[in-house]
Amino acid sequence: MLSDGAGAVVVEFQPHPSRPSLRVDWVRHVSLAHEHDVCMRAGMTGAEPVVGGTWQDLPVADAREAGMFLLRQDVGMLDDLAHAGIAQFEELVDIGLVEVRHVDHVLCHYSTHAFRDVAFDALKRRIPTLDTDRWYSNLETRGNTGSASIFIALEEAWRTGRFAPGETILLAVPESGRFSFAFAHLTVVAPPPSRGELP
Structure with missing residues (x-):
């Protein structure tokens, strides 16, 4: 269930001058610790x-x-965690932060494929047209690296050419210790034109 790893990203105020970058459109983090026992x-x-x-x-x-x-x-509480995470995702859709038809890639951290199946089943009920091929996970090859997982998956997806300029990415990270959920929406942007180039 747990592996070892480290990951990080560099955040700058402008796109990289010579290669594509990921623009952070928004970040949302919610804790439901007041509604659940310690897991x-x-x-x-x-x-x-x-x-x-x-x-x-x-x-x-x-x-x-x-x-x-x-x-x-307490693994008996993990079903509650999965359902709470789905509810948080649905709220993002309901308030308009996520437009499912316009999300090109979803990178979701989960510790076991059982959670992936729970998530897919619940989302299919709510959004029958959701294409699960857009989801990316490296759980089978890297394991559950905890808080580093989303950064390691993002780097691997980037390095293997999965993203193209103009595409959007939704990051989803549940945390079982205190029932918290983090989401981020990114857009792949091309490098700015060089001086003298027409946009």
Whole structure:
């Protein structure tokens, strides 16, 4: 379920002068932590922190012996996470931030293909014309690299020539620890014309 990786992007105020760039059209991040119990945790014995019950309250050896440094996840809550993520996507469509017919590529982070199937089934009910061939994932080749996943997938899709100027990309990243969802909309832009060139 978890691999190791690192990824980053460079954000600048203007397009690259000699090659295509990705323009950030908008970013939206929503947390639903107030509506759900903790799904993933570490540093404590129970599902919620209590005074005197965290790794900071014990000698390190005792906290280690109690298993407080282990990452725990309630996988029974992951269906709720998937459905909450679908609802967030549908809200983007409802308010007009995402026009499904005009999205050329979707890069979505998920930790297992089971979530991909849940997402596709739910989206097909809402948007029967959605072409799932537009979705890109490198889960099979790179694994679940956590917070680096979307950057690694974006770099790989870019490097392999998947994007062309004028196309749009939707990035979708769910986070199970506190039920948060991040989305970004990008547009591929050509380099600006050189001096003396006609646009």
